[in-house]
Amino acid sequence: MSEIFENVKTIRARIADAAEKSGRRAEDIVLVAATKMNDADRVREAIAAGIDVSGENRVQELLDKYEQNAYDGAPLHFIGNLQTNKVKYLIGKVALIQSVDSIKLAREIGRLAVKAGIVQDILIEINIGGEESKGGIPPHELDAFIEEVSKIEGIFVRGLMTIPPILGADNKNIAYFEKMHKLFIDISTKKYDNIIMDFLSMGMSDDYYDAILHGANMVRVGTGIFGRRNYV
Numbered sequence: 001m002s003e004i005f006e007n008v009k010t011i012r013a014r015i016a017d018a019a020e021k022s023g024r025r026a027e028d029i030v031l032v033a034a035t036k037m038n039d040a041d042r043v044r045e046a047i048a049a050g051i052d053v054s055g056e057n058r059v060q061e062l063l064d065k066y067e068q069n070a071y072d073g074a075p076l077h078f079i080g081n082l083q084t085n086k087v088k089y090l091i092g093k094v095a096l097i098q099s100v101d102s103i104k105l106a107r108e109i110g111r112l113a114v115k116a117g118i119v120q121d122i123l124i125e126i127n128i129g130g131e132e133s134k135g136g137i138p139p140h141e142l143d144a145f146i147e148e149v150s151k152i153e154g155i156f157v158r159g160l161m162t163i164p165p166i167l168g169a170d171n172k173n174i175a176y177f178e179k180m181h182k183l184f185i186d187i188s189t190k191k192y193d194n195i196i197m198d199f200l201s202m203g204m205s206d207d208y209y210d211a212i213l214h215g216a217n218m219v220r221v222g223t224g225i226f227g228r229r230n231y232v
């Protein structure tokens with residue numbers, strides 16, 4: 001078996017374990033392969049190995065691999081920082097845009113989706129660690145953001161996403177995961193147009209197990225599936 005197949009198998013087993021420990025089933029957790037810097041052949045291999053979704057985080061890289069039919073056989077999500085002027089390249093190609101963190105961006109997505117005759121599913125990205133270097137809206141602004149975003153035509157909010165701070169030795173991310181889960185539950189109990197809290201996307205190679213224990217039902221794993229990326 002290839003390395004990618006082995007890795008997906010191992011991750012699936014850990015996902016099943018964490019799901020069971022938190023009172024859910026393995027099938028309740030969506031495994032997104034973070035495919036950045038992996039070529040079309042490796043993406044195809046991951047899909048054959050049984051990941052649920054490909055997640056790309058650069059528009060140009062996505063378009064290159066899209067042309068090579070790299071994503072055939074699994075839905076494609078956009079998970080990276082997105083500039084408003086690049087939205088046009090994604091509409092019609094991605095099932096979910098996970099990284100929406102401004103009203104301006106949400107409006108542009110809605111505008112182009114309406115034009116294309118579709119409704120674009122999105123997640124709202126939260127900056128749970130309050131880091132200046134990261135995208136995402138501050139948790140205390142979420143209610144106001146939701147009010148505003150629920151009025152936009154052409155988009156449907158399906159949940160929340162976060163990239164917490166780099167894991168410290170003290171496993172502090174658990175506190176961030178818990179905070180996210182609480183936000184997710186709070187919003188789920190309220191009624192808004194165009195918003196259903198289906199997905200809580202958090203947890204990467206080093207911490208997806210903990211993320212699931214603390215409420216994630218969508219995890220984004222890169223290194224754990226493909227091995228270390230070679231940055232050139």
Ligand SMILES: *Cc1c(COP(=O)(O)O)cnc(C)c1O
Nearest residue numbers: 034057079204205220221222223
């Ligand atoms: C690269 C990436 C991941 C996966 O990171 P790994 O540590 O390699 O698992 C998850 N989410 C986003 C948004 C990413 O860009």
